[in-house]
Amino acid sequence: MRPEYLEEATVAVLKKAETTLPGWVTELIEKAALKETHPVAKSQLEAIVENLKIAAQEEIPICQDTGLPIFHIELGRDLKVSFDLEKTVAEGVRKATQSIPLRPNAVNPLTRINTDDNTGQGMPDLILDLVEGENLRITAFPKGAGSENMGFLGMLNPADDPLEFVLKELATRIGKACPPVFVGVGIGGTFDLSARLAKKALIKMPGSSNMELDLLARINQLKIGPMGLGGDTTALGVKIETACCHTASLPVAVNIQCWANRSASAIVGEEGWNLD
């Protein structure tokens, strides 16, 4: 595979993710706007629907917080990659920052100095999975700070109820996470694996198991509403990912995504690349 293909695909998936939401996300928001009974909440949801139309028409970012560059990369084990994946995706991010444009958000965590191109130490963040096949699938999942800042992680006692912990914490945090939100939950693994599971849960949204739908219904019963101003629509989706954990542990992590659940994918191979 040629590095140019991956670099071009990086720019293309970022552009698509920043300016349009996946069809199923837009549909959920539009349905919620129609169903909402609380007038303040309805005004917020209608503004979101209008905002989405303007962003798509004018091909401009939905939100000024264009996020940190997070990518999920599913690498086919039969694909030959003889170049630096991270550097190539980083070059795509630098180009996209200029061309889309994106707001430069990446700063040194201690000096707070902005790198001005959304790349730097540890950025972009590539979540790499090895899969079957001879292609690479790249998914841009730009993550804004408003919802990311409201995430949490607990090392619970195995006797604790993880869903009660999740619900209690969400009740105090969702209002500031730009609701209606999507909730990614990671249960099990280790301290760091639970957080990775929570992020992956967001990427794999939405869930459909009884446990996921039950948690979704309970969150909405809190009536926190769009932007925390009250209403029927507090969350649009819940996904739970699990992994085995130590018999003495129960790590639980929650990663929250605002309504702007941005993601877009492309398939890259020996012959070129295509949006997926």
Added chain:
Amino acid sequence: MEFRLKTPLSTEDVLSLQAGDLIWISGTVYTARDKVHTLLRSTGGLPVDLGGSAIYHCGPLIQGDEVISAGPTTSSRMTRYTQEVVDKGVKVIIGKGGISEATEFLKGKAAYLAYPGGCGALAARRLKIKGIHYSEMGMAEALWVLDAKNFGPMIVAIDSKGRDLYQEVKQSAEETLKEMLKNRQ
């Protein structure tokens, strides 16, 4: 109720606003987020006249002299500066998520307006750039002087009488949660 306001705002303008009202604003709006507030505290002033003004918790995305996307940032980080901001004459603070710990400083003086979070493309259509201060702090942190035309819809989320929609929603959610967890056991 719905109100179309124009800056500079008077105290009377603000006193008539009630929690839940819909607002559109025209005139000058200043962006101010973390770093501008830190500067206000350390230097005691800003290079713009805050009397009767509207400040917007926003780090816009700008290209050339065009606003590309300009929704609100989370206001809770700026809550600690509310008293200083209101003392300088700011009449409305625009943002998202509220400044619930500082509601008392708004009483009789100012209101907090919620602009729908994430609606940066919609906001950009109503905002033009008039000037910039502190450009060295970067695009998001600079103080942008914006000219707003029917900028909205905003909700009066905390009014000047101390009614705070976020607080009301939070209390009711806490009660619902208590019931829910009781029934779960």
